[in-house]
Amino acid sequence: MLFHITILLVFQLIGEVASRTVLPVLPGPVIGMVLLLLALTVMPKFAENFRATANGLLSHLSLLFVPAGVGVVSHMELLTQSGPAILIAVLSSTIAAIAVGALAFVGVAKALGQNHD
């Protein structure tokens, strides 16, 4: 468990260093994820053991967004001013993007003859 957590931090650290030096377009944790994926591919036995720790952390992913979310309280003024317009823009964009994205996925999958899931 402690070993697995250390592995996560080490890969994030490598990712952050890469993001600050050679790959500024990608966020550090995303680079860390890709590198860890490569490591898991060459070490299938470790990958199996590692899964329980990763799934434990990911099963409470929602919790991790709460602190940033509470930041809403410090921007109440602006939200009461242009709140409705921002809300309409966000909602329409979110609905359109989910619908268009899912349709594009299903459309191309069907064209390739992939009907299973």
Added chain:
Amino acid sequence: MTDVWQLWTYLSEGPLVWLTATLIAYLIADQISHATGRSALANPVLIAVALLAVVLSVTATPYETYFEGAQFVHFLLGPATVALAAPLHANLGRVRESILPMAAALLAGSVTAILVAVGVGVALGLDHAVLMSLAPKSATAPVAMGVSEQLGAAPALTAIMVLMTGVSGAILATPLLGLMRIRSDRARGFALGVTAHGIGTARAFQLNETAGVFSGIGMGLNAILTAILAPLILVLF
């Protein structure tokens, strides 16, 4: 009474109270979500944020003080992103055969998210500064805030829009995709991740692992694409 006040003053300045409060608020929110059969409307992030906002306002606690404690939870976002490699690895075969559908959905979803947000914003007369904060909102928070800063917009404002996008995507995705009769877990998860980043991915993992994995990939890829597209699309407005 002064003793109680002194004790509160002492405790509320340290990280323990607000870290504990964050976990309790989340456990309550998770129980409510569980009791409603994981209904999309009972979004745990939204409920926990609302509970904590009320507590902070009643106790007149500034956000900075709250964050001193909550930062330990916030920090785990990075390691959790790295941990997405595990379910990704377990589902690599199905991911590999979905490369083309994913590429199409990524491009279509990313462009739609930016274009509609900025377009509707212009139609409703929002300031250009607000539009720039709005454009990268479908990317995961650290990336969206970075893009916002590059554009000379307000990163803090972008953070709120990222949150609104994530929560609304998590709430609306299942009813919307149900109405559209899209049953594929791959398509549902991927579109949710592209549009609603980590909060959408948390919702997708509630549905099942396949949706969660594809959502995580969608989030990661759109973090990159939004960083490239948002400045280009803003030139049009």
